[in-house]
Amino acid sequence: MDNLLSFTHTDVSWIDLGLLFAYLAGITVYGYLFKSRVHTSRDYFLAGKSLPWWIIGMSIIGTNIGSNDYVGGAGGAYRTGMAQANFEWIGAIPAMIIAAFIFIPFYWRAGVFSIPEYLGKRYSEPVRVIAALILSLFSVLIVGVFLWATALMLQTYLGWPILLSILITAGVVGLYTVSGGLAAVAYTDAVQLVIMFAGAVVVAIVGVNAAGGAVNFATQLQERFPDHLHTFLPSTHDEFPWPGVLLGLGLVLSPAYWCTNQAIMQRCLGARTEWDGKASMMFAAMAKTFVPLLIVLPGFFALLMAPEHLGVSDQALPWVVKNLLPPGVSGLLFVAFIAALQSSVSSTLNSASVMVTRDILGVIRSKRLDDAAELRMGRMITIAALAAGILCAPLTAQFRGIYVYVQQLLSFFQGPVFALLLMGILFKRITPRAGLWSLLLGLGFAALLGLAGLNMLYMAFWSFVMSVALLFGISAFTRPKSASELENLTYTSVVKEAVDV
């Protein structure tokens, strides 16, 4: 993010500023309009189970893409080439298909509001609370990261003070997230995705034209940088060794992200039918297929057209913005950055709110809240999570690379949580006690691997393997739940029900 300092506010034209203010005002008003739809906690947390597949699909990708994807993606493409796209292809598409066919039907039919709630039904309430604590703590930290990243861009691009930038972003996102709940989040995400794609497409067109046309661009790339056109890099590569990409990213990190991420899954739980939930993820996968073209291309533009080698690869996108884009287009890209960040903040806030309200406080409190009180509590928790995110935001400055920081945080718990979900769905024999101990020991094992300095891709893989082994080992000596308790929670019961209907 430091490299965004390459933007300077003196470069900003009135067209760019006009675009930014029009976007901020428009998205606030549009999101706030959804307030009238919220009457119950189900409306607030799950959009009243009314969302169509195409809105959810757009919202999923809007939530998934952040400014780190733009800056880090272009920088990665500049540095390593096509291998960067693994995060969008092999590191996403198979997992999204598995999420659509295997996970979403279970979550949707179980009638849960969150993934920890599913874990609570499948295993036990302690598993639910521990998972919710981890995921909501991560959500608050991530909100802080996103707010800081947005503020940094506003500061460097417009010259606004960091604190003011954080408060403006938090105010805009907070207003529509608190008032309109998941519906506001999902529909604004969809608008934000259109802006992001529009910005990226315009950049791609301008860049290809500057390179002398599509044919010239491809020929030059092939002749001058043939090593940048490989998706897989040698197993000795520092950043993306192919075994790590296949085993860590393809088999563990990616399914763990796409199948267990509360911010991603929550909009699927708000689908109007189970088919809409499944189709939404497939639609998102289609959009995801094209994301590398939009975020990797700027890295290639800088590679071909920058007169001298850029010292820091993450300067690739700022270089393109500064040197290739005319006024108006650079403003559109900047608005796309802000939209990408805001969609991630709003989704994360909403998911943190549901987990704290229902999976932590709802379980700890002996007396269940009535619906109106739960709705009030959900809104208060959203405000509290936003406030905590604002307080956490400056911590981000302590870390050098935001993208790596986020991935490292994820790799600490994704392996064990994914193991619990996958094995819990596939095997009826896995027991509640095995779930609890595998989660705790798997987290401890991941922490040990992290302290030992293992690459995060391998860390996720081995903590997953460890948790699976513990699940089966402990289940062999403990008692499973009965068939009636597992109804609609395991693979065989759900598939059988669909066939019987």
Next chain:
Amino acid sequence: MSDWIHALPLWTAKVGAILLFAGVLAMVWSLPKDFVYFGAPDRGRWRDLRVWATVLLAVQCGIYYVF
């Protein structure tokens, strides 16, 4: 990672990727049709999500075969 993995040629990665896609495709087509359509308002061919998955995975196979 073990030394034997480092000794494998780079094309092993491509084979691994394509096997992964094929495995996911096989899983998708092994699912009952009723399960795939469950909740759909009608049984239009375009609502068969297995076809969507096939298109997606075919594109992935193409990408990883070329690059």
